[in-house]
Amino acid sequence: MPYSSNGRSQSDSATIEQSNSVFNVEGVKVYYGGLLALVDVYLQIPEKQIVAFIGPSGCGKSTLLRCFNRMNDLIPGAKVEGRLHYRDRNIYDSKVNAVKLRRQVGMVFQRPNPFPKSIYENIAFGPRANGYKGNIDELVENSLRRAAIWDEVKDKLKEKGTALSGGQQQRLCIARAIAMKPDVLLMDEPCSALDPISTSQVEELCLELKEQYTIIIVTHNMQQASRVADWTAFFNTEIDAGGKRRGKLVEFSPTAQMFNSPHTKEAQEYISGRFG
Template identity: 85%
Template structure:
């Protein structure tokens, strides 16, 4: 199955019923202060898979990623048009509570951002603030174990999370997101600030976590996308008649296919390094 950013082609490229998509975007556009940032996007995000967004800077990868948990709502002048369904419900319906949505669709940012609190409190703070009534010690341990960092921090849970190395901080932030029991994890270039060893640890963690979560990852590292992603979406830019650039989805295919035999010339040139 191959997807392009063309509505007419979408009718022949939908997932089968057993592949019921987590997200379904129908003509999603994003504007910043009236200027088009992302053109009509049609895409289905499959469940319990890793999806990588690749493409040159300014092509709309992070813009679309932020749509999935309405983080663009926090940007002054941002406006989203079209329909974006999360498990068959439009998340831009005025009745949708964006705070509750973000509990289901967690986010890990480009640079590790642990709270200036203890490692334990970094994990416990969110669930406690949301009324968690279970055993907090068990939740903290389980979250740190799932993020593959428990053995490194179990004897220093009272130490500040900011004292950890960069790679450990990023895994702590992933554990913090996991503690909220999300359905989806969004990752915006989660390894860009990490050394190669830490990056590899995060990649291996993602491969483990996809057993429980859908992971959507923005990355500029095509080798990383080829290693961890099941599906890859390639975005590119266009220039309007006023000279303003906007992003668009060009191709969405199984990762092996898009790297070995992309269906579009643009994707082929980008992946081969002829531009971007």
């Protein structure tokens, strides 16, 4: 549902039913080496929708994104407080296996990072390593088809994935994530290193994939958020009492509302280009 700068929900006709939420974030704080980087986030992520995180650099967008599959665990000194429920289970519970979680909550990074292997092995490696018992050839083809790159690579599956163009590499990485049969796809500025044509291809792919997956995308491109997202979360920075900068969630609304009539002055000023 829409959120204001105090992190609590605002009443509005467009709301997310609890039963339709994939993630429920309750009072999440993130620290790096004792420094509070992101403060008191309350947020619900709806199922099979695209949610965009926007805001200036350093406002906590990627920091929060990494919380959804516990990638922050891999950063020395990082600590997460609060509760983050994935389908009604707190993923920061000590009993939750982070490796298994990442199979369900896949991630596509800012820069394409195909394995230094063949196109085929880029897709087959993960499922095979995790004991996949089905037909690997079919899995590879289906994953590449769903990532809208099969027709471009079907005759060169033995060639290195690193030989593809930047846009093709990113779609290969999306196919690699899909092959693990996730529930959610996290995308951290997936188009920032791509040309406009490749960006358009990835955006069209996201719109197709949301029929099967929940997608959370961090983007600095507000036009991209307005084109692809169903919901948009605006983050900003603030200065604490000690003069330290930290990120905060300011507003979370349906995308059309966010860009046409945001609830908060901060969101209005950011979207109108007054800062950021």
